[in-house]
Structure formats: C-alpha cells, structure tokens
Amino acid sequence: MTRLRLAVQSKGRLAEGGMDLLKKCGLQFAYGRDRLHQRAENMPVDMMLVRDDDIPNFVASGACDYGIVGENVLVEEQFAGRRGKELEIALRLGFAKCTLKLAAPKDGPIKSVADLEGKAIATSYPALTKAYLEERGISAEIVEMNGSVEVAPRLNIAEAICDLVSSGATLEANGLAAFETVLRSEAVLVRRKTGREPEADAIAEILMRRSEGVINSAQTKYIMLNAPVDRLEAIKSLLPGSDAPTIAQIVGRDDVVALHAVCRERVFWETLEALEAEGARAILVLPIEKMLA
Ligand code: ATP
Numbered sequence: 001m002t003r004l005r006l007a008v009q010s011k012g013r014l015a016e017g018g019m020d021l022l023k024k025c026g027l028q029f030a031y032g033r034d035r036l037h038q039r040a041e042n043m044p045v046d047m048m049l050v051r052d053d054d055i056p057n058f059v060a061s062g063a064c065d066y067g068i069v070g071e072n073v074l075v076e077e078q079f080a081g082r083r084g085k086e087l088e089i090a091l092r093l094g095f096a097k098c099t100l101k102l103a104a105p106k107d108g109p110i111k112s113v114a115d116l117e118g119k120a121i122a123t124s125y126p127a128l129t130k131a132y133l134e135e136r137g138i139s140a141e142i143v144e145m146n147g148s149v150e151v152a153p154r155l156n157i158a159e160a161i162c163d164l165v166s167s168g169a170t171l172e173a174n175g176l177a178a179f180e181t182v183l184r185s186e187a188v189l190v191r192r193k194t195g196r197e198p199e200a201d202a203i204a205e206i207l208m209r210r211s212e213g214v215i216n217s218a219q220t221k222y223i224m225l226n227a228p229v230d231r232l233e234a235i236k237s238l239l240p241g242s243d244a245p246t247i248a249q250i251v252g253r254d255d256v257v258a259l260h261a262v263c264r265e266r267v268f269w270e271t272l273e274a275l276e277a278e279g280a281r282a283i284l285v286l287p288i289e290k291m292l293a
C-alpha cells in the first residue's frame, strides 16, 4: 500500500512546529526523535527527518512526496534557479512566522535601500537578496554567510545584512536597525507541481484538511454567556468574528437568554469587559481543540 513520504526538519523551529501540527492532525509515531525515519503507526505516513535546506531538493527529486519548509528557503531555492522551481505551496501552515529584512548599524549612514548602492550585504539568502536589489536597480556585493549574519557589520565583512527577524531582539543586541522588509515567511507544505502519485496526494489531502482545522481553531474560541433579551443585538455585535450565534432559552427566565458563539478572532479582555458593560453575565471563553467547518 502507498505511504505518504513527508520531509520534515530534524531539529529546529520547523521541527517542533511541524511535529506539533502532525500530532494535532492525529498522527502517532512509534520512536523518539533521533532517527532519520519515523513511521506513523495509525496512518500511511512516513516522515523523513532532514535539514530544512535539503527539503526542497528531497521533494523535487521525488525522494519525498511533500515537505514542510520555511517559505524563505523555498523562495531562495526558486530564485537561485535550483529545483525549487519545480515545487508549489500546497498549504500555508501558519507557524514559524518571520520576516527577511535588510538592516544596517543604527548609527551608520545606511537608512534605505537606495543607500545600499555599491555596498556589501551579508546574508544566508543570496539569490533572494540579489533579486530584490536588482529589481530596485541597486547593485551591491552579496556576501554569503551560513549563520551569525548579524555580526558581519561589526567584523567589517559587510556594511548591511539581509536576515530573518521575528522579534528584532537579535538586531537590537547587535546595534542594527531594520529598514526594509524583503519577504514575509511562514512554514509551508510543499509538493512537486507535476508527477505526483495520486495515492500519496489522497493521503496528503486528509492531512491538509485536518491541518486547516488545527490552524483555524488555534485562535478560535467558543464563547458562552447569558444576555438580557433587550441587549441581545448590542451583545451580538461585540462578538469578534462570529457568524450566527446559538440562542437558547434559560429555564424560568424570559428576560435573559443563553448565547453560544464561535469567535474566529482573538478574544481580548476588553471585549469581555464591553460585553459585561452591555449586561452579559456568566461569560465563559473556551479554547477549541479541533474544528471541521
Ligand atoms: P537546519 O539545521 O535544519 O539547517 P536552521 O538553522 O536552518 O536548521 P532554524 O533556525 O530552525 O533552522 O530555522 C528554520 C526556519 O524557521 C527558517 O528557515 C525560518 O523559516 C524559520 N525561522 C527562522 N528564524 C525564525 C524566527 N526568529 N522566528 C520564527 N521563525 C523563524
């Protein structure tokens, strides 16, 4: 029987998020994390645990059917003219969000893309950076580094960097300031554009549908409250991102009803306080574990 071969990072940010997502999709794995292969016990899925940089190639070459990789790595492979071009995004996975940014010393002369003309830029994403600058008519020297890019200006290896940023703390700690966003990235599920096996696709479809449920439910909450009948419309209008709520009678009361709603946006304390101010009582906010909409 066909098994879906899935390439996942062996350790790192994508490994954790990827395993977490697959577990929430119901996959169970037999062994610890220290093996190249992991076989799901309860679904026809095999995982191949590799370095994230190798994932586009593994999928393009057919060694794996699908892979979980950062969009930044995929786009770099595409710009570099390597096999990334043969791949497509099957699903955006909503974790490992980061941005690829141009940055330079805070107190230095480089404040914009135009200031990069003739300068040296250190990056682990040479093809992406080069394409970005060329498109804006800037010619700069690209210094390729495989890690610790943020130290390049201090070591006089380059005047600016193009690197992944999430909170900005690393830039800050190295006296750098970002001035331009080159790419917004998140983990993505990739596959070959052509030449896939229908059986593998069918298994992947099940996982993708479950993943959508997991991703959608991550921010989604279930709200229950009691609402005065005459304030019902005002209360409904305060519920963030909810469609038609369920209204139920409360035994022995005709001035108050129970309201249940699925809210697809974050529910803040401010929202709860506003609901309370409109007369809502017994307000409960519950996490939703799984959802098939
Ligand atoms: P490997 O050994 O597999 O090559 P790596 O050092 O390239 O590991 P990580 O640092 O785990 O990998 O990053 C993997 C991916 O996670 C990146 O390609 C990017 O998509 C995402 N990522 C990187 N830095 C951040 C960050 N600060 N916040 C969120 N996501 C990030």
Ligand code: ZN
Residues within 6 Å of the ligand: 051, 052, 053
């Ligand atoms: Zn890597």
